[in-house]
Amino acid sequence: MIETINMLIGLLIYPGLAFSLLVGGIFYWLYRKVRARLQARIGPPWYQYFMDLIKLFSKESIIPYSTRGAVMVLAPIFSLTSLILAAVMMPVGSRSIFGFDEDLIVTLYLLAIPGLAMIIAGNVSESPYGAVGSSREASIMVGYELPYALSALTVGFYLRSLSISTIVRYQIEAGPFFMKYPLATVAFLMCLLPKMGRRPFDAPEADTEIIGGPLTEYSGLLLGIFEVTNGLKWFVIPAFTVNLFFGGGANPIEFLLKCLGIVLFLSVLDIIHPRYRIDQGFRYFFKWILPLALIDFVRSLIWP
Amino acid sequence: MSTVLPIGPFHPALKEAAFIKLEVDGEKVVGGDFKVGYMHRGIEELATRKTYHSNIFLFERVCGICNTVHSTCYTQTVEALMGIEPPERAKYIRTIVFEAERIQSHLLWFGVGMHEIGYDTAYMYMWREREHALEILESICGKRVNFGINTIGGVRRDITPEKERLIKTKLDILERTIGKIGKILVEDKVLEARVKGVGILPKEEARRLCVVGPTARGSGLNMDTRRDDPYAAYPNIDFEVPVEEGGDVLSRTLVRLRELAQSVKIIRQATANLPKGPVASESLPLPTVGEAFGRVEAHRGELVYYLRSNGTNFPERVKVRTPSVVNNNSILPMVVGETIADVPIILASIDPCFACTDRVTVLDTRKNVEKTFTLSELRGRRGR
Numbered sequence: 239m240i241e242t243i244n245m246l247i248g249l250l251i252y253p254g255l256a257f258s259l260l261v262g263g264i265f266y267w268l269y270r271k272v273r274a275r276l277q278a279r280i281g282p283p284w285y286q287y288f289m290d291l292i293k294l295f296s297k298e299s300i301i302p303y304s305t306r307g308a309v310m311v312l313a314p315i316f317s318l319t320s321l322i323l324a325a326v327m328m329p330v331g332s333r334s335i336f337g338f339d340e341d342l343i344v345t346l347y348l349l350a351i352p353g354l355a356m357i358i359a360g361n362v363s364e365s366p367y368g369a370v371g372s373s374r375e376a377s378i379m380v381g382y383e384l385p386y387a388l389s390a391l392t393v394g395f396y397l398r399s400l401s402i403s404t405i406v407r408y409q410i411e412a413g414p415f416f417m418k419y420p421l422a423t424v425a426f427l428m429c430l431l432p433k434m435g436r437r438p439f440d441a442p443e444a445d446t447e448i449i450g451g452p453l454t455e456y457s458g459l460l461l462g463i464f465e466v467t468n469g470l471k472w473f474v475i476p477a478f479t480v481n482l483f484f485g486g487g488a489n490p491i492e493f494l495l496k497c498l499g500i501v502l503f504l505s506v507l508d509i510i511h512p513r514y515r516i517d518q519g520f521r522y523f524f525k526w527i528l529p530l531a532l533i534d535f536v537r538s539l540i541w542p
Numbered sequence: 543m544s545t546v547l548p549i550g551p552f553h554p555a556l557k558e559a560a561f562i563k564l565e566v567d568g569e570k571v572v573g574g575d576f577k578v579g580y581m582h583r584g585i586e587e588l589a590t591r592k593t594y595h596s597n598i599f600l601f602e603r604v605c606g607i608c609n610t611v612h613s614t615c616y617t618q619t620v621e622a623l624m625g626i627e628p629p630e631r632a633k634y635i636r637t638i639v640f641e642a643e644r645i646q647s648h649l650l651w652f653g654v655g656m657h658e659i660g661y662d663t664a665y666m667y668m669w670r671e672r673e674h675a676l677e678i679l680e681s682i683c684g685k686r687v688n689f690g691i692n693t694i695g696g697v698r699r700d701i702t703p704e705k706e707r708l709i710k711t712k713l714d715i716l717e718r719t720i721g722k723i724g725k726i727l728v729e730d731k732v733l734e735a736r737v738k739g740v741g742i743l744p745k746e747e748a749r750r751l752c753v754v755g756p757t758a759r760g761s762g763l764n765m766d767t768r769r770d771d772p773y774a775a776y777p778n779i780d781f782e783v784p785v786e787e788g789g790d791v792l793s794r795t796l797v798r799l800r801e802l803a804q805s806v807k808i809i810r811q812a813t814a815n816l817p818k819g820p821v822a823s824e825s826l827p828l829p830t831v832g833e834a835f836g837r838v839e840a841h842r843g844e845l846v847y848y849l850r851s852n853g854t855n856f857p858e859r860v861k862v863r864t865p866s867v868v869n870n871n872s873i874l875p876m877v878v879g880e881t882i883a884d885v886p887i888i889l890a891s892i893d894p895c896f897a898c899t900d901r902v903t904v905l906d907t908r909k910n911v912e913k914t915f916t917l918s919e920l921r922g923r924r925g926r
Contacts, residue, residue, distance in 0.1 A: 277666035366547045366566075370882060373568070437660055438732050446555040446658050446886045512732050513660025515883040516569065 248326050248335045258325040259466065261494065262473035263287040268498070269472070269505040276509050287469060291462055299458030304364045313359040314456075314463035320351035321470040327402070328477045330490050334403050342400040345478060346387055352467055353379050353433070356442065359464075360452030371451025374516045375442040378432045381523035382439075385531035386429035389422035392531070393482050396538040402478075406486035414485035422534035423483045425527045430479065430504060432519070434471055438511035439519045476500035544572050547882065551580050555658060555886035558896040562873070562889070569881045574874055578896050589860040594620055594694060594829065597857065602688050604862065605895055607647050610639050611840040612862075613692040618773055619836030619847045620694050623829045630775075630817040632696035637775040638709070638812045639682055639691050640838075641805040645716060646675035647841040648798045648805075651893050652723060655795065658886040659736045664726060671719040674712045678809075681705050696822025706813050713806050720802045727795060737791040741876040741888035744789055751872045754865050755843020756801065757892045760794035762787040767839035779811050791891040828855065840865055842893050866895040 248254055267284050274281025301307045324345050326336045334341075353375060360372025393415050394400050397408055409415060416423040432439035443451040450456075453464060476497040480486060484500070487493025514522065550561040559580035565573035585604060589597050601616045602609040614636055621628060628636075649672040656664040676686050682701060683689035691697050701709075727733065743753070748761035758765060766783040768776045784800035786793035829851040836847045843865030850859040869892045876888050904913045 273663075277663050278670045279666060366545060369545075370547065370566075370569070440660065441883060444660060444883065446660070447883050449554060509663050511661070512656070512664075512730070512736060513883075514732060515736065515881060517881070518735055 249322065253328060253330050253335065254326045255322050255470075258322070258470050258473045261497075262469040262471065265472040265476065265497070265501045266469055268501060269508070272502065272505045273509050287465075291465055291469075294462030294465060295459055297458040297462075299456075299460045301460075302364060302455055305455070306362050309358060309362045310455075311460065313355045313362070314460050314467065316358075317352045317355035317467040318463050318470075320348040320355075321467050321474055324348040324474050324478075325470060328474060329403050329406050329481055329486060330477070330493055337401065337403045340400045341402050342390065342394050342405070345402065346390055349433070349475065349478065350379075350383060352471065353383075355467075356452045359456065363452070363455035365454045367448040367450065367454040368452050370448050371442050371454070374448075375452060377516060377520055378439060378442060378523075381520040382429040382432045382527070385425045385523060385527045386433070388528075388531040388535045389419075389426040389429070390482055392419055392422045392535045392538045395535070402481050406481050409485040410488060414483060416483045419483070419534045419538070421530040425531035425534075426479060426483060427500075427503070428527050429523075430475055430500075431507060432523075434475060434504065435468075436504060436508040438514045439522075440513055441516040441519055444513055472501065473497070476504075549885065555889065556896075557654065558894075560894075560896045562885075564877070564882070564885065566882055569883070571877050571880055571882060571885065573878060576870065576874055578870065581896065586860055586862060590857055593855045594857060597860070598692060598694070599688075599690060601862070602690065604864070606687060607650060607895070608643065608841050609687070610636075610643050610689050610691060611838060611845055613689075614640060614774070615836050615838040615840075615845050615847045616860075617692045617694050618838070619834045619849045620829065622836060623832065623834040623849055623851050624694070624827050625830070626695055626823055626826065628696045628823060629820050631700075631819045632821045634775045634812050634816050635682070635697045635699075635701055635821060636692065637779070638701070638809050639679065639689060639697075640774065641808045641812075642675055642678045642682070642709075643689070644805045644841045645802055646672050646679065648802050649675060649719075651798060651841075651890075652795075655887060655890045658890045659733070661733065668719075668723065671716070674715050674719075678709050678712050681708050693822060695826055696820070698822070700821050701813070701816065706816070709809065709813055713809060717803075717806050720799065720806070723802075724799055727792075727799065734792070736884075737795060737887065739790050739792075740884050741791045741880060741891060742789045743872055743876055745787075747875060748789070748872070751875070752868050753843070753872050753892075754868055755840070756794055756797045757843065757869050757872060759783070759785050760797045761789040765844075767837055767844050771837065773836075773838060775812055778815070779808055781808050781811075791887055794891045828853065842866055842895060843869060864895065866892075870894055870896075 250256060264284065266287050267282065270286070271281040301310055327334060327341045327345055329337060356375045357372040357379075360368035360375065393405055396418075397405060399405065431437070435443050443453070448454070453461060456464060477493070479500050480493060480496040484496050487496055544565040544567045547564045547566045548561070549564060550556050551559040561577040561580070563575040563577075564571050585600065589600055592600060598613050598616060601612040604612045649668050653665040653668040653672070656662070656668065679689060680686050682705060683691045683699060691699060743757070743761045745762045748758055748763055753761070754765070762785060764783065764785045768781075769783050781804045784797050784804065786797050831851060831853045833848065833850040838845050845865055846863040848859075848861035849857055852858040872892060873889060873894070877885050880888065906913065
């Protein structure tokens, strides 16, 4: 009984849905605020993201007649579930509630599902913009998933462990990994940009070209669930980065401050860049980012 | 196997309503169709029911961005019809307003172009700097959008010495801005990857399609009405006409950038040599029976007005040929063969203005024929 309650609290409150969504929403607001201030605008108030969610949840969800309705409903749910699971496995301040020995691999898989959900969403919605958007999402995923997984595994191979908690504990004692594997860190950080749909790699959701991309036909509750996953991404992905390369945190405050640093770094990259065309973005990852990730991966294999 | 991707009538890449039907194969554009006609307002017909003086304010509303262009061209054509010449000072003031408006129009275009390739920071930045150009216009005309400065036989407001000082300080700020834009264009590698070699319009093709303005000058066609057929104060002003040979989006962008610098130079000269005297003619004759033709170099290219008078206070026929009418034809040849991602920036690179393009075609859906009315038929309809 106690275990079930603990598990429910873990899934829904801390470190699951509620906590991650609150922190992610605030990080997302920070991104928007920094972006607005650097663009000589005022920017939204801190609760804007949550108000948007309330509005979307209160609206009718229209499912086009020609689509395969069930898949269209399932796509955002896949996305949301995988991110909540990734959030509960994430050690916040060196202590993970649901962590286990192979959670690095599982997290890598779970964090790939939102991208897959986007591809499904675009394809089943029967809109030409959705089709173009999901084909772009697919090709950029081919570009970034490989260097992303390689650089994450670099750390695991060095420690001969696939547990994120072990990686964090080692870093607290021996110093963060970004000093040991700077190239893998750079590769990992660059892969976060397409993963979060940020410039210069936001071609799948380029509003001036294909309107909403995969989300063009979504509305109301279903779009709201995609927005929730977007908010969760703003917490889970920086948290994963901090745990792997920046030494986690001895306590939650230190951990969140480090996540904030990652968020600001990604925001600045987003602000100062125009958008790459999809073929240019793809080439960029294969030409520059993959070799960086490979060098450090091989280093971790040869000199453990 | 190609599918159809509709862009428009309402789409984030379009600032006005138009419809571009793209046939795409994956990401590549293999064909298309271009339709305008969602915003026909019947201005030419309306103009025949208003007096020559009221029409100034009507034609200013043909386009929101380039309105003094229309009123200058219209008043010059009416002045030619009446056989009067505005005072020298009025001509200089017209030139100053004309070029200040070119600065704000081009800065607006830079913002829109940057937005199309996702560079929102540069877009916001350029629109902030555009305020300085708008402040110049506000100080001269009292308004920021529809200036209402031109009148038949002169201008309605004078430039005082205080305004001259304001113009001078604002021009210094604008000159620095133009330098910064040039730096962004040259240094940003991602931007260069998006605009270089994209949307090429070769010189021969440009000549065949009769494109005008920066679109033509970006393809190496050296033409500019301000130099070839000078009006207002342009005969007394020293300026260059920038021409680029590349024919791609980058060339058209660079032409506009260099035009900005030339506009600053023109305003500086015009304010320094502002002649003394009245700003408007005292008495106006009625126009004689006959016709007149006027053209100016608008921000998007050559603008043409044709006027026919029947001796009354109402024009019998006004014909406006805006630069976008001809430039729009170059969209399809440029986008075919490029990717979907390039379509918005190619579309923006000719600085299209669909609202001033729309003309009426009568379609009979039962017989499936298009009909174009001739002038004599239209005259017959009006007579009924």
